[in-house]
Amino acid sequence: xxxxxxxxxxxxDPVLQWVTFRLDGETYGINxxxxxxxxxxxxxxxxxxxxxxxxxxxNLRGNVVTVIDTRHRFNLPSGDITDNTRIVIIETDRHVxxxxxxxxxxxxxxxxxxxxxxxxxxxxxSAKFIQGVCHKNNELLILIELNxxxxxxxxxxxxxx
Amino acid sequence: MSDIKNPFESLQDYFDELLPSDELLKxxxxxxxVEQSASANIASAIKTSVxxxxxxxxxxxxxxxxxxxxxxxDVDKKExxxxxxxxxxxxxxxxxxxxxxxxxxxxxxxxxxxxxxxxAPIVETQTLETQAVVEADVTTQQFHMPGxxxxxxxxxxxxxxxxDVLLFKxxxxxxxxxxxxxxxxxxxxxELTPLFGQADWFMGFxxxxxxxxxxxNTAKFVMPERYDESFVKNAKYVVSINxxxxxxxxxxxxxxxxxxxEDVKWRSDRSKRPxxxxxxxEHMCALLDIPMIGQMLVDADKNALKSRx
Numbered sequence: 001x002x003x004x005x006x007x008x009x010x011x012x013d014p015v016l017q018w019v020t021f022r023l024d025g026e027t028y029g030i031n032x033x034x035x036x037x038x039x040x041x042x043x044x045x046x047x048x049x050x051x052x053x054x055x056x057x058x059n060l061r062g063n064v065v066t067v068i069d070t071r072h073r074f075n076l077p078s079g080d081i082t083d084n085t086r087i088v089i090i091e092t093d094r095h096v097x098x099x100x101x102x103x104x105x106x107x108x109x110x111x112x113x114x115x116x117x118x119x120x121x122x123x124x125x126s127a128k129f130i131q132g133v134c135h136k137n138n139e140l141l142i143l144i145e146l147n148x149x150x151x152x153x154x155x156x157x158x159x160x161x
Numbered sequence: 162m163s164d165i166k167n168p169f170e171s172l173q174d175y176f177d178e179l180l181p182s183d184e185l186l187k188x189x190x191x192x193x194x195v196e197q198s199a200s201a202n203i204a205s206a207i208k209t210s211v212x213x214x215x216x217x218x219x220x221x222x223x224x225x226x227x228x229x230x231x232x233x234x235d236v237d238k239k240e241x242x243x244x245x246x247x248x249x250x251x252x253x254x255x256x257x258x259x260x261x262x263x264x265x266x267x268x269x270x271x272x273x274x275x276x277x278x279x280x281a282p283i284v285e286t287q288t289l290e291t292q293a294v295v296e297a298d299v300t301t302q303q304f305h306m307p308g309x310x311x312x313x314x315x316x317x318x319x320x321x322x323x324x325d326v327l328l329f330k331x332x333x334x335x336x337x338x339x340x341x342x343x344x345x346x347x348x349x350x351x352e353l354t355p356l357f358g359q360a361d362w363f364m365g366f367x368x369x370x371x372x373x374x375x376x377x378n379t380a381k382f383v384m385p386e387r388y389d390e391s392f393v394k395n396a397k398y399v400v401s402i403n404x405x406x407x408x409x410x411x412x413x414x415x416x417x418x419x420x421x422x423e424d425v426k427w428r429s430d431r432s433k434r435p436x437x438x439x440x441x442x443e444h445m446c447a448l449l450d451i452p453m454i455g456q457m458l459v460d461a462d463k464n465a466l467k468s469r470x
Binding site: 075076118120125130135138142 | 352354355356357358359360361362363366368373375458461462463464465
């Protein structure tokens with residue numbers, strides 16, 4: 001699926017599209033091919049007994065979509081809901097989920113060669129969510145590996161929500 | 162009379178008291194555990210405290226230059242310092258036993274994983290003898306900083322004769338680093354970007370014209386037990402380590418000085434604080450073994466192997 005988003009400007013250095021969003025003052029990127037749509041904030045119905053990283057569920061044109069608390073997942077402090085808050089509907093290998101973000105910024109094109117491996121120092125599990133980093137438009141873009149956002153056990157848990 | 166200690170012992174006691182008693186590797190492990198419960202608070206503190214004070218970095222740097230005891234070197238001194246850095250770097254002595262190649266290190270667990278993943282398909286089609294060759298090759302993938310070796314005379318390779326060091330301040334402690342191991346000095350700006358999920362001594366990426374510097378919270382790295390949160394507000398520069406993408410955040414940078422090997426009380430017990438090369442009585446400072454710190458930082462990065470292989 002990732003390859004679908006590739007613009008082959010030279011086979012050695014493909015160009016990928018990333019949707020960027022803001023979270024706690026930093027800019028993150030997710031592969032555009034995994035983004036189904038971006039919704040304005042709508043009321044999220046809490047689910048009793050759901051894991052702590054689950055904010056609740058929303059009704060998306062008749063389908064129930066689980067919304068993840070992205071700040072909680074990244075070990076960031078809680079934030080307020082504003083007019084810019086968005087729910088990004090993403091598709092991973094097996095599921096469609098929503099992630100709550102502070103705002104959605106733009107779509108950027110990045111060459112594969114521009115993406116650097118991020119360090120992984122420490123024992124926090126959340127470090128594995130980071131696919132890489134890239135300096136673009138005078139800011140550091142942190143690229144997220146959505147497929148690793150939850151473990152297989154957690155994905156299974158979501159099915160029970 | 163017998164109660165009076167000689168100056169070196171007194172200085173050593175001073176640093177023993179000032180610096181943490183556990184070795185750095187253990188402290189890294191310890192901070193990893195602590196960070197699991199405290200990382201959210203620390204990340205928040207770093208974010209709020211780093212961004213706000215450095216928003217007017219350029220203005221503040223100018224003001225601070227005139228006010229502080231250890232301020233940014235002026236243009237002439239800065240040029241002199243850069244010349245010293247440039248002239249010192251080619252003199253790095255690489256021990257013949259070092260296996261550098263175009264390789265990178267990894268912690269042992271990462272190497273083991275790599276061996277398992279790559280060796281598995283080979284085992285299906287080839288003999289065990291071939292697998293052994295693959296494993297032997299993987300061991301040479303380890304990255305070694307130049308200058309890591311300590312000579313039989315108890316001195317590091319870079320201090321066999323007179324050597325230059327740069328003095329800087331970190332949370333009130335004066336530290337000295339050998340110039341041969343340093344890369345560049347860059348101001349910490351509001352572009353410093355923290356990264357979630359990392360050890361609490363990782364301040365973030367500092368973009369510079371020469372690339373992104375992975376900035377270490379030196380105060381937390383060197384003396385975590387006496388760490389003061391104000392350091393992230395006061396840290397103004399990042400001093401990069403030559404050969405690795407890491408740098409040390411410091412409060413202020415002083416002038417370089419020249420030392421003779423006998424000016425230093427060299428550490429004999431390297432297991433306690435492997436990053437501490439010795440102490441310099443005349444300047445009341447701790448001399449850092451920067452190649453060792455660079456190696457420790459590279460070793461701590463679980464993604465290091467992936468980025469090079």
